[in-house]
């Protein structure tokens with residue numbers, strides 16, 4: 201079943217395709233792909249499933265899988281599991297990180313990974329370390345600062361500035377970034393335009 205949106209400039213069709221933990225079992229890499237990742241509770245499901253990006257039909261399996269969705273029959277949206285689970289054992293976490301890292305390293309049609317960061321939080325070492333790993337491995341990514349409705353605009357700006365300064369300790373420049381809120385759909389158009397621009401260029 202396919203759900204349709206009547207609004208212009210938003211995703212018209214989104215359908216669940218497949219869930220797995222093995223990059224070799226992902227759909228054929230015949231379309232541009234954009235993946236979303238972040239610590240659990242960062243607001244990833246709300247951003248993807250809500251009015252923010254796509255109203256998705258069909259049900260993926262458990263959240264700790266690589267979930268592929270076909271968008272408007274032209275690109276793949278991938279919902280990756282949240283990292284940094286405090287509640288799972290070290291062995292489980294390692295296994296789980298391995299399949300995500302393998303996916304990120306091997307997926308040839310991955311054009312951008314959106315790394316979600318809660319805009320209210322101080323820069324966290326595991327997010328920074330993860331982004332450093334992305335850089336070392338030349339995996340293209342952008343940051344999405346989530347839950348911006350929870351702060352005043354000037355507080356959002358100050359926190360983003362703080363984040364930038366922290367990033368610039370290790371990076372020559374700040375990666376592309378977006379400010380989002382799933383409550384009022386802030387950032388939706390910007391993220392979708394960014395994706396569409398890359399799709400047009402490729």
Ligand code: GDP
Nearest residue numbers: 240241242243244245246347348349381382383
């Ligand atoms: P996930 O674990 O990253 O998928 O996070 P969820 O999307 O499930 O969101 C975690 C919690 O944060 C839920 O209670 C959401 O309602 C809330 N939440 C998510 N996004 C936003 C947002 O943009 N604004 C506000 N105020 N709350 C949000």
